[in-house]
Amino acid sequence: xxxxxxxxxxxxxxxxxxxxxxxxxxxxxxxxxxxxxxxxxxxxxxxxxxxxxxxxxxxxxxxxxxxxxxxxxxxxxxxxxxxxxxxxxxxxxxxxxxxxxxxxxxxxxxxxxxxxxxxxxxxxxxxxxxxxxxxxxxxxxxxxxxxxxxxxxxxxxxxxxxxxxxxxxxxxxxxxxxxxxxxxxxxxxxxxxxxxxxxxxxxxxxxxxxxxxxxxxxxxxxxxxxxxxxxxxxxxxxxxxxxxxxxxxxxxxxxxxxxxxxxxxxxxxxxxxxxxxxxxxxxxxxxxxxxxxxxxxxxxxxxxxxxxxxxxxxxxxxxxxxxx
Numbered sequence: 001x002x003x004x005x006x007x008x009x010x011x012x013x014x015x016x017x018x019x020x021x022x023x024x025x026x027x028x029x030x031x032x033x034x035x036x037x038x039x040x041x042x043x044x045x046x047x048x049x050x051x052x053x054x055x056x057x058x059x060x061x062x063x064x065x066x067x068x069x070x071x072x073x074x075x076x077x078x079x080x081x082x083x084x085x086x087x088x089x090x091x092x093x094x095x096x097x098x099x100x101x102x103x104x105x106x107x108x109x110x111x112x113x114x115x116x117x118x119x120x121x122x123x124x125x126x127x128x129x130x131x132x133x134x135x136x137x138x139x140x141x142x143x144x145x146x147x148x149x150x151x152x153x154x155x156x157x158x159x160x161x162x163x164x165x166x167x168x169x170x171x172x173x174x175x176x177x178x179x180x181x182x183x184x185x186x187x188x189x190x191x192x193x194x195x196x197x198x199x200x201x202x203x204x205x206x207x208x209x210x211x212x213x214x215x216x217x218x219x220x221x222x223x224x225x226x227x228x229x230x231x232x233x234x235x236x237x238x239x240x241x242x243x244x245x246x247x248x249x250x251x252x253x254x255x256x257x258x259x260x261x262x263x264x265x266x267x268x269x270x271x272x273x274x275x276x277x278x279x280x281x282x283x284x285x286x287x288x289x290x291x292x293x294x295x296x297x298x299x300x301x302x303x304x305x306x307x308x309x310x311x312x313x314x315x316x317x318x319x320x321x322x323x324x
Contacts, residue, residue: 009201010283011038015077017195019052022187022235024081028305029291031074032298036290045073050154051161052080056234058089058168059178062138075305083181084236091242093167095249096120097160106249112241115174119167129166136173184236193280194273195230199223207275211268220254225265226272 011034018026034041046069053061057080096119099105107113122129133140140154154165172178197204208226212219228247244258251258291298 010196011041013196013198013200013204014193014283015048016052017231018191019077019081020056020085020232020234021191022081022184023191024078026191026287027078027081028074028302029287029298031070031077032294032301033287033290035070035301036294036297042070045070045077047156049073049076049080050157050165052077054093054161054165054168055090056080056085056087057083057181058086058171059181061089061165061168062172071304071308074301075308078305079309082183082186084184084238085181085234086238087234087240087243089168089171089242090164091240091244091246092116092119092171093164094160094246095242096123096167097163098249100124100163106245106252108241108245112245115170119163119170122166122170123163126166129170133169133173137176138169138173140169187235192230193284194276195233195280196283197276197279198226198231203276203279207272210275211271214271215268217264217268218254221256221264222268224251224254224256225261225268228261229265229269 011030015027015030015034018030031042031045049072053076060076060080060083092115095105095107096116099107099116099120100123105116107116122132130140154162157165197207199205199208208219208222211217212222215222248258251261256264
């Protein structure tokens with residue numbers, strides 16, 4: 001039997017970037033496009049929703065219900081796109097991941113260093129960490145193991161993403177009164193489709209090699225500047241000291257002070273944009289034509305998402321488990 005086609009690297013790169021930049025309509029369109037053209041790829045959406053929640057919107061995590069179905073994932077991806085975002089869990093988790101691997105990490109002092117070491121220890125002893133969470137009133141067990149004994153959503157994440165999730169759970173336990181994220185105003189700028197083509201795509205890899213060679217820039221420095229200023233850019237971002245700590249540590253590892261990164265990026269951005277603008281226009285046109293021909297699919301998914309939220313809001317107003 002012929003295997004169903006897998007989503008190409010452009011769509012895998014587009015979806016998280018459109019969530020980060022606050023383009024909820026584009027998120028919905030991309031998900032409807034995937035449902036039509038690459039239905040097998042929908043199975044990865046719950047994990048993408050988990051990554052988006054913990055990396056960009058960790059206070060929302062205790063209100064998520066990660067299931068093994070794509071529709072709730074689409075609902076949360078579109079919801080996250082429309083909220084204010086913060087990267088405390090991302091910065092803390094990624095630093096803890098490096099520390100747990102034995103890497104030398106430039107850690108902050110005081111209570112922040114204690115938090116960092118506790119999350120790193122949690123990665124080495126997850127059972128003890130889960131017991132501590134339960135003692136604080138959180139129960140992540142359904143996210144770790146299903147009733148049938150299979151790995152839950154968190155354990156299916158890649159190690160560094162799992163570290164971010166553990167950091168988010170730690171912050172939820174340490175800051176139980178954290179309010180849910182507020183709705184954000186819609187972005188004023190259109191989505192820059194050329195930024196889809198980064199190191200996760202073939203076209204982006206080629207452009208990065210060419211620009212690094214032409215400008216005599218170390219490839220790692222160019223890749224990280226592209227990620228920081230474009231690929232990981234957030235709409236309606238709340239400043240995060242932990243994210244700043246992580247970026248400073250990461251850029252120090254590649255020999256570029258964080259405060260000087262923009263000096264390298266400005267001339268490189270112009271060349272990368274020139275190299276990738278046509279790829280971006282083609283992707284935008286492809287999605288536009290598809291939406292004109294299949295607008296009913298987008299509207300059907302929009303209605304399904306609205307019905308999902310309506311059903312969720314009708315449930316009894318009691319504290320739900322962290323995941324179900």
